[in-house]
Amino acid sequence: MAITAERERSGAATGRPGSVVEWVYDSIYERLMSLEIAPGARLPIDLIARNLDVSQTPVREALSRLETEGLVRKAHLIGYSAAPQHSRKQFEDLFDFRLLVEPDAARNAAARMDEDALARLDAMACDMSQGEAPVDRTSRYSRFARTDAVFHDEILKIAGNAVVRRAMADQHVHLHLFRLLFHSRVTQEALTEHEAIMDAFRRGDATAAEHAMREHITRSRGRLMLAFE
Numbered sequence: 001m002a003i004t005a006e007r008e009r010s011g012a013a014t015g016r017p018g019s020v021v022e023w024v025y026d027s028i029y030e031r032l033m034s035l036e037i038a039p040g041a042r043l044p045i046d047l048i049a050r051n052l053d054v055s056q057t058p059v060r061e062a063l064s065r066l067e068t069e070g071l072v073r074k075a076h077l078i079g080y081s082a083a084p085q086h087s088r089k090q091f092e093d094l095f096d097f098r099l100l101v102e103p104d105a106a107r108n109a110a111a112r113m114d115e116d117a118l119a120r121l122d123a124m125a126c127d128m129s130q131g132e133a134p135v136d137r138t139s140r141y142s143r144f145a146r147t148d149a150v151f152h153d154e155i156l157k158i159a160g161n162a163v164v165r166r167a168m169a170d171q172h173v174h175l176h177l178f179r180l181l182f183h184s185r186v187t188q189e190a191l192t193e194h195e196a197i198m199d200a201f202r203r204g205d206a207t208a209a210e211h212a213m214r215e216h217i218t219r220s221r222g223r224l225m226l227a228f229e
């Protein structure tokens with residue numbers, strides 16, 4: 001399942017064995033999202049293990065998980081490398097797909113919204129605007145990307161079409177789009193747009209929800225287009 005933010009994240013500081021994988025995953029993930037690890041760069045397991053001062057097992061597990069998310073690739077005899085950056089065509093295709101699916105899903109979600117669902121979305125929107133004061137810009141950005149993915153997935157879940165939800169999840173849209181451009185403007189403006197979506201949900205206004213989602217995705221496309229200029 002692609003929804004990485006739903007996974008248990010609280011263990012990283014507790015020293016439990018499973019949390020080593022989490023921690024290794026997070027540190028590679030953040031460096032991929034911030035482009036500190038360049039698209040296409042090799043990811044030698046032994047080197048990463050040495051740099052992070054862990055054994056190779058958690059590195060292997062973390063890379064395998066990142067592979068299922070499409071952020072790294074594994075080639076026979078070569079090993080892992082960071083996935084290449086999306087082309088402009090892939091970028092445009094992804095946004096066309098989002099515009100086909102998400103405004104309609106927001107409309108349906110507004111019609112099916114209940115208090116529990118609204119509270120979950122509210123918590124995510126709140127997490128994106130404040131977070132738990134992540135230590136640095138890199139963490140903040142990668143965390144935003146992850147929570148945004150869950151926020152949009154939750155709306156698809158509430159909308160109720162499992163086929164559509166699965167199709168979006170399979171694209172790992174947010175991971176690829178956020179990796180295009182490491183910039184605070186990407187996150188700041190999105191917060192205002194999310195608030196417009198939430199406002200429509202609170203009022204149970206399906207037309208406004210559809211409109212606000214279309215606006216958010218269209219503006220998001222404009223922001224990220226900078227990566228190709």
Ligand SMILES: [Zn+2]
Nearest residue numbers: 148152190194
């Ligand atoms: Zn968003």
